[in-house]
Amino acid sequence: MYFYCEKCKKEYPISSHFYRCECGGMFRLHKEAAEPLETPITLGDFPTPLLPIEAEGKDFILKLENLLPTGSFKDRGAKTLINAIHRDGIKKIALDSAGNAGASIAAYAAAAGMECTVYVPDDASLETIAQIEGYGAKIVKVPNGRMNACTAVKANLGDAYYASHVYNPLFFEGMKAMAKEMTDQLDGHIPDYIFIPVGNGTLLIGLFLGFMELGRLPHFVAVQPSKCAPVYEAYHGLDPQPKKQTIAQALRIEEPKRLSFILSAIKASFGDVITVEDKDILSAKQRLGHRGVYVELSSAAAFAGALKYFKNGKPDNYRVILPMTGNGLKR
Ligand SMILES: [Zn+2]
Missing domain, CATH: 3.40.50.1100 (Rossmann fold)
Structure with a gap:
C-alpha cells in the first residue's frame, strides 16, 4: 500500500511527511485488492441503519451516519x-x-x-x-x-x-465502505440516486470509489448551499459568485482541493449539482426533527435537495438515499 501522485505517478510511502507530490499533484492510494486493511483501533463503530421516510408523497431512505461514535460519517x-x-x-x-x-x-x-x-x-x-x-x-x-x-x-x-x-x-479509503454497506442493506441493489451535501467532497469521492469497486454507480446529486456553491458553478460553467456565510457550516468550503475529481465523479454517474437556500435547509432540518431524526444542517441540505430535485414527482421504484452525515447535537 502506498500513495502515488495523480499527475506524475511518483510514489510515496504512507508514512511520508509529504502530503502532496513535489510536483503539486494530489495523492491517490494504491492498494492490492487482496491486501486487507486491519483495523484493531476501534470505537465500537457499526454498520449504520437505513430508515425509510415519506415526504410530500414520495419515499426516501435515510442512511443514519449520525449514529456513528463521534456523531458523523467522518x-x-x-x-x-x-x-x-x-x-x-x-x-x-x-x-x-x-x-x-x-x-x-x-x-x-x-x-x-x-x-x-x-x-x-x-x-x-x-x-x-x-x-x-x-x-x-x-x-x-x-x-x-x-x-x-x-x-x-x-x-x-x-x-x-x-x-x-x-x-x-486513506480517509477516502475508509469512506468507501459505506457504498458496499448500503448495497448489502438493499439486498444487493445499487441505489438509483444519492443526494450528497458537498463541501470538500469527502463523502462524494469516497462513495464514488466504493461504487466503482462494486461495478456500477448510482446517480450522484451534489447539493450545495446557494451562498457557497463553487462545485455548482464549475459544473454548470457559471461565473464564480462571491462566497457568503451559510448556516450549513460544514459546506462553507470556498475552494474544494479536489474539485476536478468531484466534477468527473458526478459526470461519470450521470448526476447533477443543485443548490438549496438556507431557509429550505432550516425547514428540512425541522421536518426531519419532527419525525425524530435530529441531524446537523448539512445533512438536512441533502433532504432539502431531494425535495427540490423531485418537486414534480419521483418514480416509486427509485431507491433514493439521503446520508444523514452528522448529529444535530453538534449544531
Ligand atoms: Zn507529481
Missing part, C-alpha cells in the same frame, strides 16, 4: 486513516477542520494513543471545539476562516504527520 475515514498510520509508527498528528473531521480524527487518535493538534477557524462552533478538546486534542484557533486554518497547519507541522481528511487518500 468516523469511517478517520478509523482507516488512524489505523494505517498507527501501524506505520506515526505518533503525532496535526490537521485542520471546522468540525466533524476534527472530532473524528481526534477521537480515533485518542484511541490509538497519538498526540493530536487540530487547527480550527476561530468561528468554529463551541460544540465542535468542546468535542475535539474532550478527546484530549490540542486546539489552535486561526482567525479569518477555514482556508487560513489549512494554511496555518501546513506551515506549522514540525514533526507532526498531516492527517488531513482532504489531502490524505
Whole structure:
C-alpha cells in the first residue's frame, strides 16, 4: 500500500511527511485488492441503519451516519486513516477542520494513543471545539476562516504527520465502505440516486470509489448551499459568485482541493449539482426533527435537495438515499 501522485505517478510511502507530490499533484492510494486493511483501533463503530421516510408523497431512505461514535460519517475515514498510520509508527498528528473531521480524527487518535493538534477557524462552533478538546486534542484557533486554518497547519507541522481528511487518500479509503454497506442493506441493489451535501467532497469521492469497486454507480446529486456553491458553478460553467456565510457550516468550503475529481465523479454517474437556500435547509432540518431524526444542517441540505430535485414527482421504484452525515447535537 502506498500513495502515488495523480499527475506524475511518483510514489510515496504512507508514512511520508509529504502530503502532496513535489510536483503539486494530489495523492491517490494504491492498494492490492487482496491486501486487507486491519483495523484493531476501534470505537465500537457499526454498520449504520437505513430508515425509510415519506415526504410530500414520495419515499426516501435515510442512511443514519449520525449514529456513528463521534456523531458523523467522518468516523469511517478517520478509523482507516488512524489505523494505517498507527501501524506505520506515526505518533503525532496535526490537521485542520471546522468540525466533524476534527472530532473524528481526534477521537480515533485518542484511541490509538497519538498526540493530536487540530487547527480550527476561530468561528468554529463551541460544540465542535468542546468535542475535539474532550478527546484530549490540542486546539489552535486561526482567525479569518477555514482556508487560513489549512494554511496555518501546513506551515506549522514540525514533526507532526498531516492527517488531513482532504489531502490524505486513506480517509477516502475508509469512506468507501459505506457504498458496499448500503448495497448489502438493499439486498444487493445499487441505489438509483444519492443526494450528497458537498463541501470538500469527502463523502462524494469516497462513495464514488466504493461504487466503482462494486461495478456500477448510482446517480450522484451534489447539493450545495446557494451562498457557497463553487462545485455548482464549475459544473454548470457559471461565473464564480462571491462566497457568503451559510448556516450549513460544514459546506462553507470556498475552494474544494479536489474539485476536478468531484466534477468527473458526478459526470461519470450521470448526476447533477443543485443548490438549496438556507431557509429550505432550516425547514428540512425541522421536518426531519419532527419525525425524530435530529441531524446537523448539512445533512438536512441533502433532504432539502431531494425535495427540490423531485418537486414534480419521483418514480416509486427509485431507491433514493439521503446520508444523514452528522448529529444535530453538534449544531
Ligand atoms: Zn507529481
